[in-house]
Amino acid sequence: MAPDRIVGIDLGTTNSLVAFMQGESPVVIPGDDGSNLVPSVVALDEKNQPVIGNAARKYLTETPERAVYSIKRLMGRGVDDVQEELRFFPFRLAEDLQAGEVLRIKLGEKTFTPPEISALILRQLKRNAERFFGAPVTKAVITVPAYFNDAQRQATKDAGRIAGLDVLRLVNEPTAASLAYGLDKKQNGIVAVYDLGGGTFDISILRLHDGIFEVISTNGDTHLGGDDIDNLLITIALDDTLGDLGLDLRRNAEVVQAIRNAVIEAKIALSSQPSVKLDVALPDGNRYLREITRAQFEQLIQPIIDRTVGPCKQALKDAGLKPEQIDEVVLVGGSTRIPKVRALVKERFRREPHTDLNPDEVVALGAAVQANILGGGSEATENMLLLDVTPLSLGIEVAGGVTDKIILRNSTIPASATQFYTTQVDGQANVAIHVLQGERELAKDCRSLARFDLKGIPPMAAGMARIEVKFLIDANGILHVSAREQRSGKESEIQVQPSYGLTDEQVESMILDSFDSAEEDFRQRQVIEARNEAATILAALDKGKKSAAWGHLTTDEKKKIAKMEKALIAVKAEDDYQAIRKAIDALNQGTTRLAELMMDSAVSTVLKGKTMDEADMGEGPTAPHPMAKAEFE
Amino acid sequence: MRAVHFCQACGKVQPPAPVDYFTFFGLPRKLNLDVSALEKDFYDLSRKLHPDLNARSGGQEQEWSLQQSSLLNDAHRTLKDPIKRTEYLLQLEGVELEEQSKTATEQARSTGQVKKQIVPPEMLEEVFELNMQLEELRLQKKMGEDDPALIEEIGRQKFELEAKQEVLLRELQERWKMWDGMIQREQNGQPVSEEERRQERDKMVDVLNRRNYIRNLVRDVSEVLEN
Numbered sequence: 001m002a003p004d005r006i007v008g009i010d011l012g013t014t015n016s017l018v019a020f021m022q023g024e025s026p027v028v029i030p031g032d033d034g035s036n037l038v039p040s041v042v043a044l045d046e047k048n049q050p051v052i053g054n055a056a057r058k059y060l061t062e063t064p065e066r067a068v069y070s071i072k073r074l075m076g077r078g079v080d081d082v083q084e085e086l087r088f089f090p091f092r093l094a095e096d097l098q099a100g101e102v103l104r105i106k107l108g109e110k111t112f113t114p115p116e117i118s119a120l121i122l123r124q125l126k127r128n129a130e131r132f133f134g135a136p137v138t139k140a141v142i143t144v145p146a147y148f149n150d151a152q153r154q155a156t157k158d159a160g161r162i163a164g165l166d167v168l169r170l171v172n173e174p175t176a177a178s179l180a181y182g183l184d185k186k187q188n189g190i191v192a193v194y195d196l197g198g199g200t201f202d203i204s205i206l207r208l209h210d211g212i213f214e215v216i217s218t219n220g221d222t223h224l225g226g227d228d229i230d231n232l233l234i235t236i237a238l239d240d241t242l243g244d245l246g247l248d249l250r251r252n253a254e255v256v257q258a259i260r261n262a263v264i265e266a267k268i269a270l271s272s273q274p275s276v277k278l279d280v281a282l283p284d285g286n287r288y289l290r291e292i293t294r295a296q297f298e299q300l301i302q303p304i305i306d307r308t309v310g311p312c313k314q315a316l317k318d319a320g321l322k323p324e325q326i327d328e329v330v331l332v333g334g335s336t337r338i339p340k341v342r343a344l345v346k347e348r349f350r351r352e353p354h355t356d357l358n359p360d361e362v363v364a365l366g367a368a369v370q371a372n373i374l375g376g377g378s379e380a381t382e383n384m385l386l387l388d389v390t391p392l393s394l395g396i397e398v399a400g401g402v403t404d405k406i407i408l409r410n411s412t413i414p415a416s417a418t419q420f421y422t423t424q425v426d427g428q429a430n431v432a433i434h435v436l437q438g439e440r441e442l443a444k445d446c447r448s449l450a451r452f453d454l455k456g457i458p459p460m461a462a463g464m465a466r467i468e469v470k471f472l473i474d475a476n477g478i479l480h481v482s483a484r485e486q487r488s489g490k491e492s493e494i495q496v497q498p499s500y501g502l503t504d505e506q507v508e509s510m511i512l513d514s515f516d517s518a519e520e521d522f523r524q525r526q527v528i529e530a531r532n533e534a535a536t537i538l539a540a541l542d543k544g545k546k547s548a549a550w551g552h553l554t555t556d557e558k559k560k561i562a563k564m565e566k567a568l569i570a571v572k573a574e575d576d577y578q579a580i581r582k583a584i585d586a587l588n589q590g591t592t593r594l595a596e597l598m599m600d601s602a603v604s605t606v607l608k609g610k611t612m613d614e615a616d617m618g619e620g621p622t623a624p625h626p627m628a629k630a631e632f633e
Numbered sequence: 634m635r636a637v638h639f640c641q642a643c644g645k646v647q648p649p650a651p652v653d654y655f656t657f658f659g660l661p662r663k664l665n666l667d668v669s670a671l672e673k674d675f676y677d678l679s680r681k682l683h684p685d686l687n688a689r690s691g692g693q694e695q696e697w698s699l700q701q702s703s704l705l706n707d708a709h710r711t712l713k714d715p716i717k718r719t720e721y722l723l724q725l726e727g728v729e730l731e732e733q734s735k736t737a738t739e740q741a742r743s744t745g746q747v748k749k750q751i752v753p754p755e756m757l758e759e760v761f762e763l764n765m766q767l768e769e770l771r772l773q774k775k776m777g778e779d780d781p782a783l784i785e786e787i788g789r790q791k792f793e794l795e796a797k798q799e800v801l802l803r804e805l806q807e808r809w810k811m812w813d814g815m816i817q818r819e820q821n822g823q824p825v826s827e828e829e830r831r832q833e834r835d836k837m838v839d840v841l842n843r844r845n846y847i848r849n850l851v852r853d854v855s856e857v858l859e860n
Contacts, residue, residue: 168688169688375689412706417707
């Protein structure tokens with residue numbers, strides 16, 4: 001039996017996925033609706049119970065004030081810098097937000113921080129994996145955009161913790177994609193990953209050699225993606241209706257969502273059709289009708305996709321490479337299906353991009369590969385190692401409001417830097433340090449990460465103290481700080497005020513809320529599922545008894561089957577799901593010959609250990625169903 | 634003598650020793666370095682020390698592998714680049730480069746004074762003129778009327794400065810030979826005077842300062858040309 005199952009999770013702006021390494025290759029684990037993608041949509045139903053994924057989508061159009069999408073856009077960000085997002089996204093901020101407080105949004109009457117919302121999505125994925133394995137899942141690798149800053153990464157880790165997951169590693173999305181690609185191709189060379197998703201854009205340039213995936217440079221834009229294309233089309237539609245019908249629909253959340261659904265469908269259709277017609281029902285019985293040709297669409301979105309050019313150029317420059325020196329360009333993210341985007345990539349990199357891998361799934365698959373490596377590796381991954389970099393320079397604010405860069409962007413991580421500080425005043429006990437991320441000269445133009453207060457400096461004359469402060473960026477791209485006063489050897493206490501994040505205490509309190517019930521939830525779900533499977537197999541057996549094949553069994557066989565049937569019925573009424581599963585297996589074994597004899601193939605499929613429901617799983621993985629125990633590793 | 638990164642017997646990661654970057658890679662304090670051998674060593678050590686490959690070890694080992702691999706990356710990054718390598722070695726030798734002096738930078742910034750830059754004397758006139766031209770181009774750009782002849786002239790000078798940078802790098806590499814020779818003598822048991830050591834250091838500091846000055850100037854020029 002495999003040890004600790006570590007799953008790989010793509011927590012995307014638009015869709016989320018969970019995957020794991022099955023033998024030689026990674027596979028995506030579907031939800032109970034058979035779908036590989038879980039839309040990153042969260043809603044609260046009438047009873048204030050969370051609804052996640054496909055089931056939550058209808059709430060967006062019916063009761064939009066009870067639903068939220070693209071929460072990734074708010075992760076690790078403060079009230080001030082989401083003003084831009086608020087213009088285009090229906091995020092409703094909590095009314096009682098104080099300055100400097102962590103963002104909270106309203107869903108119905110309740111408020112949530114973005115990590116809590118993301119945690120609900122993660123918990124859904126966790127459940128999907130647990131149902132699949134028939135065992136608890138507590139460890140995961142979660143992907144983040146390469147260009148995510150420290151606060152955004154920390155928020156993602158917090159979300160994992162709140163969901164009851166031990167996040168072993170955060171992996172950058174383009175790097176994860178390259179893992180899936182590299183596992184597939186097993187070739188050395190220079191690869192560029194162009195990742196245009198729902199909300200973020202990343203471009204990473206990697207050198208693949210002998211199983212080492214080394215990121216040379218990375219760049220991107222964390223406010224650029226398919227959502228921006230959608231918003232552009234929505235704005236046009238709203239302008240049209242205002243202009244032609246004098247109707248200002250901006251405040252009508254239901255209609256805006258309906259328009260959003262329509263433009264998304266249209267956008268997707270235009271990737272394969274030359275034109276499409278928008279058709280949306282308006283409140284007063286009117287309909288909004290507009291035809292869009294692909295040519296018009298491409299003209300409209302040109303400025304948006306042109307924004308990917310700058311980061312691409314910078315990444316190449318930082319890598320010291322010319323486009324011709326890139327061996328392969330890999331496309332990631334749904335938005336790369338747009339023909340105009342592909343054309344742009346082809347033009348910029350002077351070659352046809354690689355489109356074999358499913359752009360929606362490749363990141364999750366790569367995360368599963370990394371999960372496998374962290375878990376000790378297997379034959380497929382035994383030589384593989386990821387060497388990633390920090391995307392943004394780390395700096396300290398110094399006199400004059402200037403940033404002193406101490407770790408440069410594109411430095412391989414883990415990376416560290418040591419700085420020495422002293423006191424200005426006799427007996428000074430604290431020193432304040434302001435840490436920033438970014439490339440600009442002035443501190444005010446960079447992203448504030450945190451303010452550290454070094455406390456407990458032993459009393460000394462001014463300038464005598466020599467405090468060694470070590471800044472360490474770990475393999476997740478997250479900063480850790482430690483300090484020591486050298487003369488006394490005393491470790492300084494560091495108090496961190498994250499500029500945009502939750503404190504440890506806050507995260508702890510959120511975990512307790514959703515975790516207490518998780519254990520019980522899990523057990524109850526297992527019981528329900530086991531009972532369902534028992535009911536199905538008993539029903540199938542009833543059918544079997546009425547079939548001609550039944551007559552071919554010996555009395556002995558019939559007696560045995562009757563005994564097992566009785567045992568299953570008895571244990572089914574109780575709460576021990578493992579006992580129920582055992583009884584199901586026993587009955588399975590006992591009815592193998594009956595199944596073989598039966599002419600009715602539908603029923604015989606059931607008796608071989610699959611339920612009718614699961615047999616219809618659609619494009620699921622080929623992995624064994626929990627019931628078919630014999631095929632487990 | 635290489636630092637012990639992991640136990641010979643059981644292969645487990647060891648706590649990082651507080652060593653300098655040369656010792657970490659088992660290299661002498663010489664400035665000529667086989668970069669491809671360094672790379673190979675870097676990848677080999679990464680496979681052993683990286684946190685990803687030590688993820689299942691206990692907490693203490695995970696902490697050590699985090700420290701070790703950050704040291705590995707820092708050491709590799711510094712030794713790989715010829716200028717960084719030289720600056721690092723000088724720093725180990727106790728030299729505080731004027732360019733690098735953080736205190737000088739802080740003082741300058743807080744008092745608003747221009748930091749004392751060492752302008753290579755032979756370049757004084759050239760630099761003066763170039764700065765005038767840059768100022769003029771900045772003004773022109775503000776007005777939106779860039780003079781193509783001026784841009785071309787500045788571009789040409791930038792090209793010359795970059796060539797100078799190359800010449801200085803080669804001069805630095807000559808100095809490396811002298812330094813390495815000295816270290817080799819030391820290793821062979823022949824005494825090297827403190828005076829000689831100091832002289833070699835000072836010569837390298839001089840080349841570095843000149844080259845860094847030009848590098849900064851080229852950066853300033855690029856900034857004006859590109860914006």
